[in-house]
Amino acid sequence: MTKPAAREPQRSNSRSNRARILAVARRELAVNPETTLEEIARAAGVVRRTVYGHFAGRTALLDALADEAAGVLRTAVDVATAPHEDPERAFARFVLTMWPIGDRYRMLLALARRDLGMERVTGVLAPARREVTGILDRGRAAGTFHAHVPPAVLSAALEALTLSLLESVNRQAWKDNGEATAVTTLIAAGVPAERAETVVRELAESIDVVIEPDDTL
Secondary structure, three states: OOHHHHHHHHHHHHHHHHHHHHHHHHHHHHHOOOOOHHHHHHHHOOOHHHHHHHOOOHHHHHHHHHHHHHHHHHHHHHHHOOOOOOHHHHHHHHHHHHHHHHHHHHHHHHHHHHHOOHHHHHHHHHHHHHHHHHHHHHHHHHOOOOOOOOHHHHHHHHHHHHHHHHHHHHOOOOOOOOHHHHHHHHHHHOOOHHHHHHHHHHHHOOOOOOOOOOOOO
């Protein structure tokens, strides 16, 4: 009769171990993409058997991290969405909100392309890409953004630019908290530099969003 009551601490401990393993995996894989599950286990302070109890192998671990990234991105898109805001402000808000998330999962997305395939990565990024394309489409219609290329094409180009700037920060080639990148991407989208700087400066004072993974995943 006492066994059912005893299972809850065990389940709680299992969830805690899983969350810790995922957090350590994010950190270790960002430093060394070839980190093994054994090394992740040591860094997480658990035995290898515990890791394999949650994840059958490296691919399963990356798949779980992809699920985590997808959940965080969906939440961030909801937070950043401002359909009635001026397109330039909406786009700047989106970049500023997404910057810390891009920093957290940049290496994961690179690994996922190799280990899980582009289709999986496309699924993770789809909500963010739809939101950006929608903002650019509104901005194009309003005359705020370039009309030289379709919104979806411009979205892909700005995504590549953002990832490149993020990589430069990670290589310590320069420093940015997302504000310089927001200004740069606005300029690349067609907003005059002075206006871009003003928009980002005003938004940066009001945005303080930290979105953490859902450890119950």
